[in-house]
Amino acid sequence: RIDWTTIEQQWGVKRETLEQSGALQSMLYNHKSPQLFTVTPQFGDEKFTLDARLSFKEQPDGSFTLAPHFIKNEPRLDVPFRGYEFSKEDKEQLLKTGNLGKVVELADPKTGEMKKCLVSVDRLTNEIEAMPVDKIFIKNHIGKTELSMKEIGILKDGGVVHGKEIELNNGRKFTSDLQYNADKRDVEFVRTQSLKQEQSGEKQQQQQRNSWVDADGNPKRITKWKDTRFNEQQIADYMAGKKIEMVNVTDKQGQPCTVFLQFNKEKQRPVTEYHYAENKKVVGVAEESKTQYAVNNQGKTNEATKNITDPLHKGQTAPKNEQQQAQQRKPKGPKV
Structure with a gap:
């Protein structure tokens, strides 16, 4: 369609x-x-x-x-948004955090019906976005951290859950304030900097990304990728948009692989493809190696092998021997 x-x-x-x-x-x-x-x-x-x-x-x-x-230069907060006029306090709140922080009545753009909504600013484009409260779904957990019904109620009302201790699925722990963002349609970690400061930071990141290209948008000359140095032919191929083959490379878990590097015009930066020795065809990461690549290189968790300490091998999605089966069955937590 x-x-x-x-x-x-x-x-x-x-x-x-x-x-x-x-x-x-x-x-x-x-x-x-x-x-x-x-x-x-x-x-x-x-x-x-x-x-x-x-x-x-x-x-x-x-x-x-x-x-x-x-992209708009700034959010249009001086004109009514779907029938609602932003107060001085509303404008300050939206510019400070990107979220209005309360439920307001807005006219449905198709039917004109008034609906209770949360409002946020798109931090990339400065568009004003709204989400009807009755369409909001908030999961009862973030990573490994549970959210109580009271906390979910606060978030649905646009409020902030302060000082929540978070543990992500990869084991990372930190403390953050939480708030629902109508643009992302999800709970976010509340920024401590203002919207303008954040957008300034994004511009700096964009400028950093643009360090890969010259003023005409062509790839700049690079002589190595991580620990692999290029010869003159590889440098010329890269600048011409061709793939560079880097052999005898190991991934983050020490597994041997071949890496292909190529400048991506759309992303304006180099991108890599991993090819493990058993793969017959190089198209990103082969289907049979996706679990291995996700666990070994990206820090993700596979439920069937989450307690195994050894790096996964090609095609592995479950324990491969009795030792790994014993590791997988071993319960986590303190010994008693």
Whole structure:
């Protein structure tokens, strides 16, 4: 139901680009893309290049088209938003944290019906976003940390849960304030810096990312990747957009692999592909190696092997011998 041909002609956005970046999955669940993309709309004989977050919009005939969300200089807080006028305190709160922090009545853009909503500012585009309270779903846990019904109630009302001790699935622990963000449609860790400070930091990160390219958007010369040095032919291939093959490399868990490096025009930076010796075809990480790569390289947890201390091998999704079976069965916690 998505007209990819028209989308590419109208906006210069390809399906493959959204799939490879991981944005497509979010967009198929009626979310905006987590990151900005470059779109190239054409008005008359002139083509423009603009950055925008992307989402899908349903047409009257049931098909879907692309809806770009372009960057605004600042949130439009001086005009009514769906029938609600922001007070001085509201504006200060939105500029400080990005969240209004309370439930307000807003007019539904399609029906005009008044609905209770939470309001936030999109920190990438400065768009104002709202989420009806009756559509909000908050999980009862963040990572390994449980949320009480009282805490969930506070979050649904736009309030802040202060000083919550958090443990993520990867074992990382920290203390943070929590608040629901209507743009992300999820609970977030509350920022201590203002919205302007945060956006300034994002601009600095963008400038840092742009260190991979020159003023014309072409890849800059690099002579090595991590501990692997390139010869002149590899450097020339990289700058021409070709793949560089790096052999005899080990991943973070010491498993031997071949790494392919290539400059990605869409992301404006180099990207890597891991190829383990048994794989016959190099397409990112092969299907049979995805669990191994996720656990060994990305710190993720596989339920069937979560207590095993050894690095996983190719195709492994369960204990491979009696020793690992014993490790997996071993309960966690203090001995008694």
